[in-house]
Amino acid sequence: LTDVEIHFLQIKFTAIGVYLDPEIVGHLKQWEGKPGNVLATDDDFFEAVSSAPVEKFFRIVVIKEIKGSQYGGLLESAVRDRLAAEDQYEEEEEEALEKVVEFFQSKYCKSKSVITFHFPATSNTAEIAFSTEGKEDSKMVVENGNVAKMIKKWYLGGTSGVSPTTITSLANTLSEKLSK
Numbered sequence: 001l002t003d004v005e006i007h008f009l010q011i012k013f014t015a016i017g018v019y020l021d022p023e024i025v026g027h028l029k030q031w032e033g034k035p036g037n038v039l040a041t042d043d044d045f046f047e048a049v050s051s052a053p054v055e056k057f058f059r060i061v062v063i064k065e066i067k068g069s070q071y072g073g074l075l076e077s078a079v080r081d082r083l084a085a086e087d088q089y090e091e092e093e094e095e096a097l098e099k100v101v102e103f104f105q106s107k108y109c110k111s112k113s114v115i116t117f118h119f120p121a122t123s124n125t126a127e128i129a130f131s132t133e134g135k136e137d138s139k140m141v142v143e144n145g146n147v148a149k150m151i152k153k154w155y156l157g158g159t160s161g162v163s164p165t166t167i168t169s170l171a172n173t174l175s176e177k178l179s180k
Contacts, residue, residue, distance in 0.1 A: 013071075014115075015061045016155065016166045021054035021121065025177050028052070033179060036172030046158030046167070049174070050149075056119040058155050061112065068107025068130075071115070075154065076101050078162065082150040096144035100151075103128060103140045119152055126151055 031045050039045050076097055083089035109115070113132035119125075124145035131137045142148045154162050161167045 013062065013064045013066045015063055016163055017059040017061070018155065018166060018170055019057040019059065020049070020052075021056070022177075024049065024052050024054045024174075027054065028174065028178060031174075031178055034175060036168070036175040039175050040168045040171035041159055042171075043158035043160070045171070046156050046161070049170070050152050050156040053121050055121045056117075056152065056156075058117040060115040060117075062109040062115070063111060065108070065110045068104035068109055069101075071107075071109055072101040072104030075104070075151065078154045079147060079150040082153060082157075083146060088146045092144055093146050096142055096147040099140065100128065100142060100147070103138070104130075107138075108132070117151060117155070119148065124148055 028045070028048055031039060031042070031048075034042075034045075079097060079100075080089060083093050107113075107130055109130075110132060113130070116127075116129045116131075118127040118129070120127075126142040126148035127139060128142065129137060129139045142151065153160075155166065156170075158167060
């Protein structure tokens with residue numbers, strides 16, 4: 001879930017589903033046997049999840065309407081900050097991020113709208129799709145690998161991820177899979 005705090009009132013705007021290729025378990029063997037609560041606070045674990053060469057798919061369902069420009073602004077700010085922290089925010093990244101913001105600018109994310117992020121296993125790009133009732137689906141591809149990586153880390157960032165509940169849920173699920 002992503003949320004925004006307004007005058008100490010926290011409002012949930014989205015529900016987040018993270019879908020990973022089952023092969024991911026093979027890339028996480030060193031965390032075998034660790035409980036979910038330990039994995040949830042292990043940023044190295046989430047770095048391994050994020051960088052594992054397997055297909056990843058995020059499905060974000062809007063539960064409280066929000067302007068696309070607001071969502072795009074949140075995404076832009078988080079990604080830019082992450083890029084800047086790793087000294088990777090150059091002109092190419094700025095241009096790629098501007099395209100993402102433009103993509104969301106004209107969207108109105110009403111309840112039950114769906115935003116998807118697809119990260120192919122064999123490429124460092126991200127495909128973003130937006131779907132809402134009564135409108136044709138729209139898509140864009142983020143070609144800049146640094147921007148795509150930081151979008152992924154916004155959702156899979158461990159203790160710095162956008163949604164602590166998503167991180168906890170994912171940690172518990174992967175802990176279970178690693179125990180089999």
